[in-house]
Amino acid sequence: MAKFNDIQLLRTTYLRGPSVWTYRPVLEVWLDLGELEDYPSNKIPGLNERLTTWLPDLVEHHCGVGERGGFLLRLKEGTWMGHVLEHVVIELLNLSGMPAEFGQTREISRRGVYRMVFRCPEEAVARVALEHGHRLLMAAINDEAFDLKAAIHAIKTAINDRYLGPSTGCIVDAASARRIPHIRLNDGNLVQLGYGAAQRRIWTAESDQTSAIAEGIAQDKDFTKRLLASCGVPVPEGQIVRNADEAWEVAQEIGFPVTVKPSDGNHARGVTLELSREADIKAAFALAEPEGSDVIVEKFIDGVEHRLLVVGGKVVAATKGETVSVHGNGQSTLRELVAVLNEDPRRGPEQEYPLDWIDVEKGAVQLELKRQGVTPDTVVPSGQAILLQRNGNMAIDCTDDVHPDVAYYAQLAAKIVGLDIAGMDMILQDVSKPMKEQGGAILEVNAGPGLLMHLKPTSGAPRPVGQAIVEHLFPVTDEGTGAGRIPxxxxxxxxxxxxxxxxxxxxxxxxxxxxxxxxxxxxxxxxxxxxxxxxxxxxxxxxxxxxxxxxxxxxxxxxxxxxxxxxxxxxxxxxxxxxxxxxxxxxxxxxxxxxxxxxxxxxxxxxxxxxxxxxxxxxxxxxxxxxxxxxxxxxxxxxxxxxxxxxxxxxxxxxxxxxxxxxxxxxxxxxxxxxxxxxxxxxxxxxxxxxxxxxxxxxxxxxxxxxxxxxxxxxxxxxxxxx
CATH class of the missing domain: 3.40.1190.10 (Mur-like, catalytic domain)
Structure with a gap:
C-alpha cells in the first residue's frame, strides 16, 4: 500500500477562556489533510481495525450519533481524518487519566483544511496529546508500528508536570461546582478562587487565611507540643537532642519505649517508633537528622495512628492507619514479596496514589528489618510475618466514628496553633472513645495537610474535603450564588x-x-x-x-x-x-x-x-x-x-x-x-x-x-x- 503524506498541522492556538467553541479552554488546530481529503476512513483498508485494536474504548464515543458506538458507526460509514484525529486525541487523554469529552471538527472555506478543537485544561498537556495523537493516526493510516504505552506515558508525564496536585485540584473542583471561577497564578499549586476584591487564594491545602505565624509554630514540633500542653491538650513527653548519645540519654530518662523523629519533618519521613535498644535509638537519630532542623526523642504512645482534618474550626474528615507487613511463603525473598506488595494499584510514587511504594533498601523500613534480623535477600519462612512499616499509612476512613471529645481536642489544638486548615496527627486506641480515658495524645499539628487520604481512602467513603474548604473560604449565604464574583x-x-x-x-x-x-x-x-x-x-x-x-x-x-x-x-x-x-x-x-x-x-x-x-x-x-x-x-x-x-x-x-x-x-x-x-x-x-x-x-x-x-x-x- 502506498504511504500517505502526513496531515499538516498548520497552526495551533490555545483558547484559554470562553470562545466560539465552548465555555472552557480548548486547543484549536488547523489541519491540512492534503491527499487524505479524498480518503475518508472507509476508503483506507484496515484503518478502522487498527484504530480499534489500539484504542478499543473508542466504542464509548457517542459522537454526533448520540449513543454508544456512534463514532465507530461514523468510521464505518466514512468520516474525514480531521474528525478521526479529534477522537484519537480525546481517547489518549482519557487513557492518561484526564477525561476530555468535548471536541469538534469543522471544514473551512479552503478545500481539505479543517479546524479541530478538543478540551484540555492545560495547554502543555494538550500539545503533547496532539503530538502523539497525530503520530498514532498516521501510523494507523499507513499500517505502521506505534508504541501506545510510550505515548500514554508521555501524556501522563505532562499531566504530572503541569496539572494541579490532588489536594489543590479537589478544592478547585469544589469551587467550580459552586460556579466560583479560578485562575492559576503560577506553574505550581497557587490558585486564585474568585475575581478581584472577592478573591481568595489557596496553595495546596493552605489558604490566604492561613497565618504565617501559625505555620511557623506548626513546623516546630517541640514548641507546638509545649504550647498545646500549656493549654491542657494531651501530648507525649519529649525533648530535642543534639546527637545520638544524647538521644540515648534522654530515652533512658523518659522511659522506654520511645519514638525518634525530626522536629519539623513531614509525611512521616525520618520517624521511627517503639524503640528500646541503644543501637536502634542511635540509628534512628541518624535517620531523623537529615529530615529536619532538630531531632526529638519522645515517649512512645501505644495505639493507632490517626489523622483528623480540621477546617474552619470543625473536624471534617478522619482516617486511621495500619501497619504494613508481608507474609512469607518459604520460597520468595523479602525483596520479591515487597515487589508484589508494590503492585497494589493504590501504591505509587506520584501524589495521585494514597499509599507510597515500600523501599526495603533505605530509611525506616531498613531499620525495621534490622530490628527483626532480616535483610531484603532473606527467604521468609512460610507463614512468618515481617513488619515493614508502623506509620505513614493513614488511609482508612473513620470520620463517622470520631467521638466528640476527640474532635474537641483536635479543634482546640488547631485554634491554639492558629491554623484555619490543619491536619492533626493523633495516637488513639479507639477514635470512638473519649481521648484522655484511653491515654491518647496529639503528636503533631500540620499546616497545609495532604488531602489525598480523605479523597481516596483504601477503606471507607471518600470525604468532600474540598467542599469543606471552599465553604470555609466562601460561606454559603441564603442566596447561594455569586460567591467569589465581582460585577x-x-x-x-x-x-x-x-x-x-x-x-x-x-x-x-x-x-x-x-x-x-x-x-x-x-x-x-x-x-x-x-x-x-x-x-x-x-x-x-x-x-x-x-x-x-x-x-x-x-x-x-x-x-x-x-x-x-x-x-x-x-x-x-x-x-x-x-x-x-x-x-x-x-x-x-x-x-x-x-x-x-x-x-x-x-x-x-x-x-x-x-x-x-x-x-x-x-x-x-x-x-x-x-x-x-x-x-x-x-x-x-x-x-x-x-x-x-x-x-x-x-x-x-x-x-x-x-x-x-x-x-x-x-x-x-x-x-x-x-x-x-x-x-x-x-x-x-x-x-x-x-x-x-x-x-x-x-x-x-x-x-x-x-x-x-x-x-x-x-x-x-x-x-x-x-x-
Whole structure:
C-alpha cells in the first residue's frame, strides 16, 4: 500500500477562556489533510481495525450519533481524518487519566483544511496529546508500528508536570461546582478562587487565611507540643537532642519505649517508633537528622495512628492507619514479596496514589528489618510475618466514628496553633472513645495537610474535603450564588467601545465600587490610568481580574481577541455588543462575510449570568438578534423611539430600553418612560458631545446594574474623558 503524506498541522492556538467553541479552554488546530481529503476512513483498508485494536474504548464515543458506538458507526460509514484525529486525541487523554469529552471538527472555506478543537485544561498537556495523537493516526493510516504505552506515558508525564496536585485540584473542583471561577497564578499549586476584591487564594491545602505565624509554630514540633500542653491538650513527653548519645540519654530518662523523629519533618519521613535498644535509638537519630532542623526523642504512645482534618474550626474528615507487613511463603525473598506488595494499584510514587511504594533498601523500613534480623535477600519462612512499616499509612476512613471529645481536642489544638486548615496527627486506641480515658495524645499539628487520604481512602467513603474548604473560604449565604464574583461588564464590538468602557467604569465608581477598566486606551483603576498601552485583550483582562483592589471590572474585547485567546472571564454580569463590524480584517480566521460575525460576538452574550443582562444595539438587526441567546435580562438601546425591536421588546411587558426621542434620552420599562435629560444637558464637562450610541450603550449597562437615573445623569456631567 502506498504511504500517505502526513496531515499538516498548520497552526495551533490555545483558547484559554470562553470562545466560539465552548465555555472552557480548548486547543484549536488547523489541519491540512492534503491527499487524505479524498480518503475518508472507509476508503483506507484496515484503518478502522487498527484504530480499534489500539484504542478499543473508542466504542464509548457517542459522537454526533448520540449513543454508544456512534463514532465507530461514523468510521464505518466514512468520516474525514480531521474528525478521526479529534477522537484519537480525546481517547489518549482519557487513557492518561484526564477525561476530555468535548471536541469538534469543522471544514473551512479552503478545500481539505479543517479546524479541530478538543478540551484540555492545560495547554502543555494538550500539545503533547496532539503530538502523539497525530503520530498514532498516521501510523494507523499507513499500517505502521506505534508504541501506545510510550505515548500514554508521555501524556501522563505532562499531566504530572503541569496539572494541579490532588489536594489543590479537589478544592478547585469544589469551587467550580459552586460556579466560583479560578485562575492559576503560577506553574505550581497557587490558585486564585474568585475575581478581584472577592478573591481568595489557596496553595495546596493552605489558604490566604492561613497565618504565617501559625505555620511557623506548626513546623516546630517541640514548641507546638509545649504550647498545646500549656493549654491542657494531651501530648507525649519529649525533648530535642543534639546527637545520638544524647538521644540515648534522654530515652533512658523518659522511659522506654520511645519514638525518634525530626522536629519539623513531614509525611512521616525520618520517624521511627517503639524503640528500646541503644543501637536502634542511635540509628534512628541518624535517620531523623537529615529530615529536619532538630531531632526529638519522645515517649512512645501505644495505639493507632490517626489523622483528623480540621477546617474552619470543625473536624471534617478522619482516617486511621495500619501497619504494613508481608507474609512469607518459604520460597520468595523479602525483596520479591515487597515487589508484589508494590503492585497494589493504590501504591505509587506520584501524589495521585494514597499509599507510597515500600523501599526495603533505605530509611525506616531498613531499620525495621534490622530490628527483626532480616535483610531484603532473606527467604521468609512460610507463614512468618515481617513488619515493614508502623506509620505513614493513614488511609482508612473513620470520620463517622470520631467521638466528640476527640474532635474537641483536635479543634482546640488547631485554634491554639492558629491554623484555619490543619491536619492533626493523633495516637488513639479507639477514635470512638473519649481521648484522655484511653491515654491518647496529639503528636503533631500540620499546616497545609495532604488531602489525598480523605479523597481516596483504601477503606471507607471518600470525604468532600474540598467542599469543606471552599465553604470555609466562601460561606454559603441564603442566596447561594455569586460567591467569589465581582460585577464584570464585558463590551464587544468596535464603535467607540473604549469610551463606553471608561464611562461605565466611571458610573460604577460613583456607585461606590472601586472599578478597574481594561480598554484599548489603556488600563484604569479608580479612574486613574495605570497603563497606557492597549489592554483590550486576554492578558489585560487577566491582570485586572487578579487585582485585589478591583470591586468591579469593565473589560473591552474584540472579535480577534475572542478568536485568538478567548475571554479572560468565565461569566459576566453584563455583556454589551455594540456592532458586528470588522469581518474584513478576519480572513485569517476564515471569517469572510458579515453573517459569520454572529458566531464570534455571540460569545459575549453566551457568558452573561442568569441574574445579569445583555445590552444590545437595536439599530443593527444582527446585534439585536442576539437577544434570543441571552440567559439574563435583555436591554436594548437605539437612536430611534420607533425602532421595531425596541417596540416589540417593550410590548412584552417589562422589557427595558434606552433610546433618543427628539433631543431627549429616555429610559423605558415596558410602557412607562422616564426622561434622563436632553443630549445637550447630558454633555460631558467642557460641552463635549460623545458619540450618542456609545453613550446609550453605557447608560443601558449602568441601568442594568441598578445604578439610578439621577446618578447616571450626574456621572455624565462629571466624567472627565481624555483619550
Amino acid at each position: 464584570i461588564v464585558g463590551i464587544a464590538g468596535t464603535r467607540h467601545n473604549a469610551f463606553t468602557a471608561r464611562f461605565v467604569g466611571w458610573l460604577l465608581q460613583l456607585s461606590g465600587k472601586l472599578t478597574g477598566v481594561a480598554s484599548s486606551e489603556g488600563m484604569f483603576l479608580n479612574n486613574r490610568r495605570t497603563q497606557k498601552s492597549a489592554t483590550a485583550h486576554w492578558a489585560g483582562a487577566h491582570r485586572l481580574l487578579t487585582n485585589r483592589l478591583a470591586q468591579a471590572a469593565v473589560i473591552q474585547t474584540t472579535a480577534r481577541s475572542i478568536l485568538e485567546e478567548g475571554l479572560a472571564y468565565d461569566r459576566c454580569l453584563v455583556g454589551v455588543v455594540t456592532d458586528m463590524d470588522g469581518f474584513e480584517t478576519l480572513a485569517d480566521h476564515d471569517v469572510l462575510e458579515q453573517a459569520q460575525m454572529t458566531r464570534v460576538l455571540r460569545t459575549q452574550i453566551d457568558v452573561v449570568l442568569d441574574e445579569g443582562a445583555g445590552v444590545l444595539n437595536a439599530d443593527i438587526e444582527q446585534v439585536a438578534d442576539l437577544a434570543r441567546l441571552c440567559d439574563g435580562e435583555v436591554l436594548l438601546y437605539s437612536l430611534s423611539p420607533d425602532n421595531p425591536f425596541v417596540a416589540a421588546h417593550r410590548a412584552e411587558g417589562e422589557g427595558r430600553a434606552v433610546f433618543v426621542r427628539g433631543e431627549q434620552v429616555v429610559l423605558a420599562t415596558g410602557a412607562s418612560e422616564r426622561v434622563l435629560g436632553t443630549l445637550d444637558a447630558l454633555s460631558l464637562p467642557g460641552g463635549h458631545r460623545p458619540d450618542t450610541a456609545a453613550m446609550l450603550a453605557a447608560i443601558a449597562a449602568a441601568w442594568s446594574m441598578d445604578i439610578g437615573p439621577d446618578l447616571i445623569a450626574a456621572g455624565i456631567k462629571t466624567f472627565d474623558y481624555a483619550a
